[in-house]
Amino acid sequence: MVDVNGAEYEREVDARRLLIHFVRDDLGLTGSHIGCDTGNCGACSMIVDGTLVKSCMMLAVQADGARIETVEGLAENGELSGLQQAFSDKHALQCGYCTPGMLMSATALLRSNPNPSEEEVRKGIQGNICRCTGYVNIVEAIKSMGEAS
Amino acid sequence: MTETVAPPKPLVVEEGKPQKGWIGQNVPRKEDKRLVQGEGVFFDDIRRHEMGYVHFVRSPYAHARIKSVDVSKALELKEVYGTLTGDEVAILTDPFFELSIPPGAHMKDYALAVGRVRFVGEPVAAVVASTRELARDAAELIEVDYEPLTPLVDARKAQDDDAPILHEEAGSNVVWEGVFDWGDFDAAVAEADHVVKIKELHFDRFSSTPLECSGCLVEYNRGTGQWTMYCNHQMPGVGAIWMAPALRVGIDKLRFVTQDIGGAFGNKICLHPYFVACCLLARKLNRAVQWTEWRTDQHTANAHGNERWFQEIEVPVKSDGTMLGFKVKAVDDCGAFPRYEPLGCIIWAQVTPGCYRWRNIRVDFTQVTTNKSPVSPNRGYSRMQHLWFTERVVDIVASELGLDPVEVRKRNYVKHEEFPYETPNGCVYDSGDYARCLDIALELVGYDSIDERRAEAESRGKLLGVGIGSTLDSGTNNFGQSTLLNPDLQFSGNNEVATVKLDIFGEIVVTLGTVPQGQGHETTAAQVVSDILGCTPDDVNVRPGHDTYWNSHAGLSGTYASQFAVTGLGAVKGAADMLAGEMKKLASVVLGCTPDDVELAEGRARLKANPEVALPFMALGAILNANNAGLPEDLEITLNCRYMYRPYFELPDKERKFGNLTLTYATQIHACVVEIDPETGVYEIVDYAAVDDCGVRIHPQIVEGQVHGATAQALGAATHETFPYDEDGNLLTPNFYDYHVPHALDMPPMKTGYIESASPFTPLGAKGMGEGGGAGIHAVCAALQNALQSRGKPIVTDSCNPYHRIWSLLRDPDASREGLEVTAS
Amino acid sequence: MLLREVEYARPASVGDAVRLLSSNDGARALAGGQTLINVMKARAASPDVLVDLQDLDELRGIELAADGTLTIGAMVTYTDVIESAEARARPILGEVCAQIADVQVRNRGTIGGNVCSNDPTNHLPPLMVALGATMQIAGTEGDRSVPADEFFLGVYTTAAGPGELLTNISIPAGRDDGFASVPIGKDGTCIVNAAASLGGGALRVAIGCVDAVPVVVEPTSDDDETVRSAVRDARLDPPDDVHASADYRRHLAEVLAVRAVEHARTRGS
């Protein structure tokens, strides 16, 4: 039993199933992505019980009873969150593959540090690889949220 | 961090044609709304009822004979649907066609290894099961018996008498070789005051490693014998040209469908072997099959960028620093199979003299196979390797002759007033102002105060260095260049297609021939259309992605080689112009006037004389599509306009290897400042500037984003990203642990600047851009060499310089200078 | 991705965990999983049973005793250490934890997992050795404590053998500690690292990434040359890999030892 973005799901799952595969393949929530097989890229980042994690380094069974937040939960009834809008405004995404994980890392960062410095932003997304943007506009977008608040 | 410097007086070659309307504005990207919500559709997001998952059994050997493959144990496993082996592939398919003349022409490349494996990770068999995990379990049960053979890992030894031969049918490891000789090199040597000789430079293997790995979901329609591939192939047209003959079917039996692609950078062009294996499995098992490539597979067995050795380099120089050309022996390592090669053996010639006025050039080019991952085009394909070489040459010559690298560049750059400029091999550089770009870059990194900063760094025990990377991003290929490699090839010119239609409710619908991977095609196409039809980009629906059965496309369609702004948008503009004409024609019939009396504005067709008299687009769409009684019989319009953009090219001269190989040349001039810790060799990029000139910028924000991305990839390639192999042919950096790409903390503060030298040759004055020519690699190498000057003048001989290499240069500078000499001519 | 089949157990007490671990020699403790799960993805290791320690709150404490001794539970994450007021008694702990990988890994990765996996490139084994930490190990025959420099036995192997469980690490009082490393990119995998401590009077330096276990050197004084020659005398035989030749590692070991000592010294002053 898990709660994902406010919806409850109950599934039988093999012990060996990784959380990311469970969420993508079993629950059909394909917003979170897979960019590596060694826990480096962060494309699968989710917030589990309030903590930012890479869901490829967690078994699905470990999340039993947990509250999970993924990119699908960021927008509220079709309205982009301020952070999502900032990513678009600042051109912080190109192919968009790293974006869901990047948004979850930024969300976690801004919750614990609403007004991060450039260095803090970079430290906060260090675990998320982007091959398109060189991070320049991603950092801009996240910083702009800080200035906004 | 990003600082954009608007030039004092923007250069626009096409005077009196200022851009207005939506073109040139940073309109919001149409792609973003779905992508920031995780609602993009990437191939791996697609499911089918009862689909099976494919897992490939891969070779642990770099080179071995396959004695036997036994799948029986795997097939005994519950919910294993079936397998495929090389023996089946050899019966069911023909080898993929090769572009090369012999020996390369004789190399046999199949979907799975047949009889022999030639690189670690090469697929030997495939198994399909009900879950991903089970497929991998089953793959472990497939028993392959190998007889190991000696691997060839060093391209420089490929032609030795005792070198193992990878492809016995070819009888040689050489794919293609040829000599390019332009101008008169010997005369240049005679004219020069010095000749600088460099023994060897090495451009490392690396790749852009798109974050989304490759893959496909394949369905086979028994009734029609047709395959549908939901995938992330970035060049379906060419993919089909490879796949259809191999599968012995007509090309229309292959339908490629893509929506969102998680980056490609050229690395998703050579997926045909995997796709053919999946097609065979889908047909054999009569079931949808899905293959997801994992990162380790992508690094070991998909596509690397070309590794290249530059040997016996000679550069004639006059005492004032004027360089008259160069001579070099290039050995290109394409890995185990040619695939897209030997095109890399000619692509470099698009930028033969780099940014310079060098007229006398002799290149002896050889491409060989080795027991390593095959290569494929990688952002900056082949030009990047060559431009790195030209920039290394400039900096080595400058430091050996005690000349200022800035002055030497300015002295040798093609001058602004010389455009359009014809290179010694007949390429035409369309426009630009390299010296201006360099000045802006130097200003951005505070070049004037560099000596003080060097001293300040020294006081902190650091070695500071500054370096320049000047490159060209050549775009819109003349495919006729392939005939310089193989006169029998039937490719030339270039084209791209788009359709623009006015639908029944007045909706404007655009389909593209291209296959976007994050470049914002939906957005920029809408900008162009809305300017022509007099509406807003929001009124324009550009269908995302590519569908072979839906979209307009032509043989050379795709997203590659820096060309969308020219070919893609050229096609969109042509189609939109056609539609505008038809809409005016229809409106004139309805309004009882001539088409010239009608203008399109604010989503309506209206009388120029009296804007109150107007037909909304909806009316036009409805009249022709659903309510057309009474329209004149001779009104030949469809409101569904397809246009093929075709840049004019001539066939190059095969004897002289002479001709115009590309339409546009965007400029990238970068400046980089590094600080080295001389105790450890650890260094940091402390200041960085990228100046871009891609002509008219359709969407400046997207252009700048491409500059950032290309720069980040180049910085990665210059510092840590390399694919080295051990003597057994094992890849030593098979994942993101050991293959360290730049993370957010690794990226330096980046400043950007631009000028706009509109291209006189393109519909919108725009130039293709986005590959960046690897400028960052050249700039970092130059900066490192500059910083090390005071430590025995080592020269930077490799494109990738991890800390240990810098430490070796510090410890033994002379080793890097071996064979480096300056002779009086 | 795609692990081999494995059984999963989630004990509620250390006692149960030890029972599970000792009843099957194919059983492995799962702490933060930031190493183990990855190795399992590569199928380079495939335990038969994973004993998930996440419910063992008794392993999550950070206590600062009156005498300044810090006791850190094996399941304490790097983030916990960085944020813990108690852990600041030994500032180096938070400083080094903040250099490990990235936020996500620091949120899941645990102190116990780091030392028990004993990957030669890990940050904490040399640090624990330099600080003179003591490992508490629970087993079927009760608990025992092992000093850090006897704890690390080899690559991926420690004194906490099959059927045993590291429960906590205690670190004596002190604050004059230093750490220096050359990683692959910022906060990346270490090429060589070194930890130093002037705590307890004697200078202690532990060097990582140069052998299967941290190499301890005890220079007679903290001046650069003495430290360098102490490292030289250790006759290191470091591995040769894609990131560094043995020579380069040997060289970095000297430089980083000196810098770690310098770092420790400056804190003292």
Place this chain on the structure above:
Amino acid sequence: MKVQGEREFDAPQRIVWEVLNDPARMAKTMPGVESFDIHDERHWSANVKIPLGLGGLRMTVDMEKTEEREPEFANMAIRGNGVGAIMNMATAFHLSEAGTGTHMKWEADVHILGPVGSMGQRVLQPIVNQQVSNVLTALDAQVQEAKAGGGASPSASAADDSEEPAHDSAS
């Protein structure tokens, strides 16, 4: 990867030679042997689970004595096959009298192929060194046992007590 070394045994050369040429005894020196078969005096094979803290690496190992000059020299080719890992090793040892004891000079050329080889390349060298030292320690124990027990060979099925002595220092 080449590894080599020298070692002194407190036993006559004849005993050391016997141990080195007794498959059953050699089995007890190899890490994690689960079963062992002797095909002929030149060919042996074994199923091993090389103990690596994070979990054992299963391999079937075939050994062939390719050359020998009793009682001072032998050459062996060892090929290990496991999922994701292939090990090829050529090893040789030279024995000579050293007072009452025996001096052994040995070298081995180890090649590890496959994903495990690539993935773990940064830790392979320490692991190999470690396994080698385990083997040598175990070998010493076997030599002492043989010396004490007059070289009587134990049972060839080494599975039951395979965990020690090689395992002790590696667990």
